[in-house]
Amino acid sequence: MKQMRLRYAGACRMCDASLPAGTEAIYESETKTVRCLECVPEAKSPDLGPLGEHSSPTESGVAGSSARREYERRKAKDEERLRAKWGRLGGLAVALSDERQSTKAWDQGAIGEERLGARLDSLATDDIAVLHDRRIPGSMANIDHIAITPGGIWVIDAKRYKGRPELKIEGGILRPRVEKLIVGRRDCTNLVDGVLKQIGLLRDLLGDVPVAGALCFVDADWPLIGGAFSTRGVHVLWPKRLAKLLAEQTAGDVDVAATCESVASRFKSA
Incomplete structure (x- = not known):
């Protein structure tokens, strides 16, 4: 920078x-x-x-950088396709065409990660370390944010979806209890599964160090009172609420600096 x-x-x-x-x-x-x-x-x-x-952007990583690169790659490819199709009128076609939703989604996702990353960076002290956009070894996937506190590690997935996040519970008496994460009318339960897998990866690396997970929805339709909840041990909340929880993680014996170095060496910047 x-x-x-x-x-x-x-x-x-x-x-x-x-x-x-x-x-x-x-x-x-x-x-x-x-x-x-x-x-x-x-x-x-x-x-x-x-x-x-x-x-130290090379150590902490740049929030949303891989999503931003993918957006730029897709945008350039879309423009190249239009120019090839329309020839001399290609520039006009690019100017008049709306971005494809599949391309725009990467831009929206990058913005969500960038905004949450900025808030997390504002918390960074000797007691809170933050890593952004970390590549999962052997995979094309990445972890949006990792926060290390004296109380443990937090795996954080940033999403910028429209609608209100809600917990829907089915069954429970005669049928097995099933918890579903709904955002607007969209079933987003798979996002919880993704965070749980990332939690497992950190636990395999760190052993007995406590690891928590959070789905942080940026710009969602949160109610004025309440709204945050947990499902299968994963916190579902907004940036300000997440920042408050992290700031409260002062009790514990986790060596923040050493743990951050260990995590960063295993999960490289994407």
Whole structure:
């Protein structure tokens, strides 16, 4: 990341604020995006000096980077297809065509990871370490975020879905009890299965260290009161609620620095 004066107008990838040409902002070379200074508090801290001297993006990873790269790859492929189809009118076709939903979904997912990543980064202290976008060995999949606290490890999956997350319970007396995660009208129970698998991977690595899991829905239709719940041991909640839970994980004997190093060496940046 680099703090610089923008040559061209842009928009903050975190808060969508307009950034006119000449504005001081943060340029992220890996994702080729910009952030306003308000969304990178350390950039303005006099104790840290120029941004980048004391930050360690290669160690913690960049939130949403793999999803952002996949979006850019798909977008470029879609545009190439249109240009090949329309020839000289290809540029006009690209300008007038809407993005395919399958391509846009990667952009939306990247934004969700980036926003949650920024909130998690604001919690980072000697007692809380955060890793982003970690590749699962032997797989094309990745873990969105991992938080290490004195109380244990948190595996966090960020989602940016529309609708209200709810827990639907079926059976329980004459039939086996089944818990389903519903977001709007969409059955998202498979997301819980995914987090449970990631929890298992961390437990295999860390042994007796407690490992918890969370599904964090960014921009979902959460109620004003209540709303958070757990299903099969996985917390389902929003960024502010997650940050509060992590900040409370002060009781425990987990060596945060050593555990972070061990996890980072096993789960590399995606």
